[in-house]
Amino acid sequence: MSTISTEEQTAMCESFARLLAEKSGEAQVRDAMETELGYDAALWTSMADMGLLGVLVDPAHGGIGGGAVLLEALLEEAGKHLLCSPFISTSVIAANLVAASDDDCLKEEILGAICTGEMIFAVAATGDKGLWTTEDIDLRAETVGDDWVVDGSASFVLHAKGAHQFLLLAQTTDGLRALVADAEQDGMALDPMQANDPALRLSRLQCSGVNARLLTGVDEADIDSALNLARIAQAAEHAGGVKRIFDITIEYLQTRHQFGRQIGSYQSLKHMAADMLVEVESAASAARHAARAWDAGADDTQTLVSLAAFAGADAYRDVTAQAIQLHGGIAYTWEHPAHLFWRRARTGLWLFGSSDQHRETYLASLENA
């Protein structure tokens, strides 16, 4: 599926890691958290310059034509550095759904602008319950003459502030469909939802008579598939983040002394560390195998995506929680980075479906007939 070589992919991940080390250190993440946008626009431009924003976009539209495996590897790096950005909404969900459309003009217009970093997408894909299921979507789209008009509301809208376009999932007489709408128009009312993770930008969206363009040729299966890709991307961020906070914790166990010895020599802490390692490695294995299955179009893609989604989210939640506990008082301070990972982990538990939902989907996918 991917048109670029393994060596090029490795090189790309390495340069992304270097960029993040330089531009997405802890201090910069804290700065980005305080901004209105919630991310560093200059870093976004650098990512565009490296071709990262078009990782999934076909070279014909200015992208690099990578697949889920490359996306996964890149987002492990992003997760390690707690990258704040509208990457998943823009370069994963919107890019994937627009590319799935048969409207060549629209693709031409949007995909190129995604690659250059000039077009940032907000994604409205769930209702007030935040279930990310078809039934949960409260936006409705209908045709008025030749045009599409969207009404209703959406919650947990990702990166609405500063977005140029909205990707809207809406109910239609033909079932669930995806549409794009200009951010700058009347009838689009945004209400920020304050998040526990200060890096996360969520909004409630109220649409009344919003003009939108239907992504023709995109059906419910394509939408499921795009959300699955977002789940792989998020699982990769989890895998990277959980590895990083784990490494930080192990280093602390080796350097912190109490009662005249390294605290990492106490079995009660060592045993926690060993159990955490199983979770850390399982999260990575699950995310990577899900990405591979996606690229191969394997029969068990849904099984592996759901597994990666809940295994990654639960591992991140549990390991970050244990990391704070193992650090003791120092990690109870705002200045210590552990809580940044902990907050990010709690974000991932709910975006694109909960672990319980993913477990249900996983089990259903394993049942014969």
Place this chain on the structure above:
Amino acid sequence: MMALEKPDSDEQLAADVNAWLDANWDDARRCEKGADKLDVRSWLTKLLESGYAVPTWSPEWFGLGLGSKQGRIIDRILKARNVIGRSQDRYNLGAVTVYRLGSPELKQELLRDMLTGSFSCLLYSEPNAGSDLAGVRTKAEWQAGPDGGEYVITGQKVWTSNATEATYGMLLARSDWDVPKHSGITFFIFPMKQPGVEIRPINQITGESEFNEIFISEARVPARYIVGERNGGWKVLQTALAYERLIMGEGATERQGKEKGAEPPLIQLARKHGKLQDPVLRQKMAQAIAYRQLNALNMQRAKAEILANGSSSLMSLGKLAMSRIQHGEARVAADILGAASLLHGKDHPDSADMNFDSAKAYMNSIGGGSDQIQRNIISERVLGLPREFEVDRNMPFRDVKSG
């Protein structure tokens, strides 16, 4: 002994092996009874002389000097044709230990016998030396005599499988009580068939009896049957254990591979008992099945890493992960069965299976190093965390508290 020429290519090797088997191995005879019954020892002798029993060993010691990749090619062919005695350079623990760590004289004396049907059992654990294996108290006392003399062995060993069939025991015994515990242990190849060796089967909580206790009372082992140095047994043991883990790890990844594609047994059990739609049970089933699949994915990654780099730290996670899998699956199975899980016996086969599995799960979580020891190993060897202070580490063993 007959030394075969090194093959030019893997294809040539496979062709050579198959041609040799065509001429020498008759799979049908394996199951014959009476006059046509296969004489295992003469077959193993023939296999040994072909070099295919231990192909990665040096030609001086029954091998062909091949690499591990070519060894695996031969293993696959022998396995596919049901050949008895394949890959003893990996699976015959006693012979591997003698080959790797024994003196040339010991190899000369024992290897041929060990590779032609005289197998070995393990005499490591004792009632008071389980997780703390360096605390063995079986006595080895030297007595003068020809050929370096001999050792008189007295003590008790436990958790030995295949003890009645074994010709040799890989024995860990205390040869010096006045030095710290790791420094006074000697590793012997101990002849099992002699007076003073009593084997008693252990009845397990599963109802099975796979293991034995071995009571050793003034039994003898020649001094020349020491592997490595006298009092250097701990080091030998570490190498022997590493081979053992390697075999167990390979077995685990092979077993994992077979399960792909089939509907997980917990789903089948829930359907059979009308519980497949219970939302609480569905969550539990999903989690239990996920742990197994995650471990399989980790082991696939481990395999890929071993192929690429020769080793993988992921391998050491498999055993610990397996404990959670096995105990967890048995627990969910009990939840699916409900009150019927109280029942047992042949009239209640699903409950009986679940009860068996829930007991059998301890085989993994205690046997071969308990989960707690496994966590120590992972945190020390993989994560580099320091060892916990050990009270008895530098104390003469005579003064160490036991019980």
